[in-house]
Amino acid sequence: MSLRVGVLGCADIALRRIGPALAALPETTVAAVAGRSPGRAAEFARAFDCAATDYSGLLARDDVDAVYLPLPPGLHFTWTRAALLAGKHVLVEKPLTPTSAEARELADLALARGLVLRENFMFLHHRQHHVVRQAVRDGVLGAVRSLSAEFSIPPRPDGDIRYDPALAGGALVDLGGYPIRLAQYLLGDGLTVLGAELTTDPDRGVDLRGVVTLAGDGVTADLRFHLGGAYTNEYTVAGDRRSVHVARAFTPPADFEPELRLSDGERLVAPAQDQVLAAVAAFASACAAPNARRERGRLARSVRTTELLDAVRGAGLTPAPR
């Protein structure tokens, strides 16, 4: 049977990306949508031919098996917890929560109830990174020494959730989690924060850019993110024999042919892939046959990301020059 998903919040990402994927896949259907404004929820519901309700109403519905939660990060904890307590599987937008204490509580709750709780880092489902990780493991680069990664995006409109400290806005939570999670994926979960600097906007009260160095086992990861910079979305893994550069690392379009360029002019080969469909399909498959061991491992990695976010915050804040 198809997984009946309720969308909690009429977010841009839900309308443009995840809603269409849920509607397109045979293993999922959009059962209902919830919004704070009945008018906006009704509009969204018309687009997906589903019921419209409010947040609590969505969680009370018997025809909703799972919830997709695209709320601002500062609301992830409250509503993910409520959804789990209502007995729903949850696909929550990244990061799971802004801090590790909240993430641990949600992970424990999901595991105790036998429910699937996944965060929507879609890039992890793209095979281009699987190919790079396999090359790292096979010694194609020699002994790996460093990772350099950046995710930066142009400024968002005034009033965007990313500029609101009350909603856990800021570049670290919105963008920084990507290169951090990539470093975990390629280099393992044993990395710790060697140093970090977040540049804050004193008027808005959120950080707009950051640099982070992670280290462990003789490997370093230099990570950058900027909310309000030139669009940059790439990484390089360097070994003692050669390096590989990955363009369009975090948000490749579905028809993008991966460019995995080795420093000696050769290329690694990976197919184009729709990572949105892949992420949603993986969630549906996990809900169809929940596996406690697999979910425990995945949640541990999500919690580790939030621990690293905490450590970056602890390492240093610098006001932006006026």
Ligand SMILES: NC(=O)c1ccc[n+]([C@@H]2O[C@H](COP(=O)([O-])OP(=O)(O)OC[C@H]3O[C@@H](n4cnc5c(N)ncnc54)[C@H](OP(=O)(O)O)[C@@H]3O)[C@@H](O)[C@H]2O)c1
């Ligand atoms: N995985 C990805 O590739 C990706 C890409 C972009 C964004 N995201 C994540 O998706 C989430 C939403 O991002 P977005 O760009 O789609 O944002 P958005 O369009 O502003 O959507 C956020 C939604 O949250 C709801 N909301 C509840 N309380 C709110 C409040 N106090 N202020 C503002 N909105 C509130 C609103 O829905 P109602 O008014 O209907 O209740 C709103 O539509 C964030 O967690 C973001 O990090 C993920």
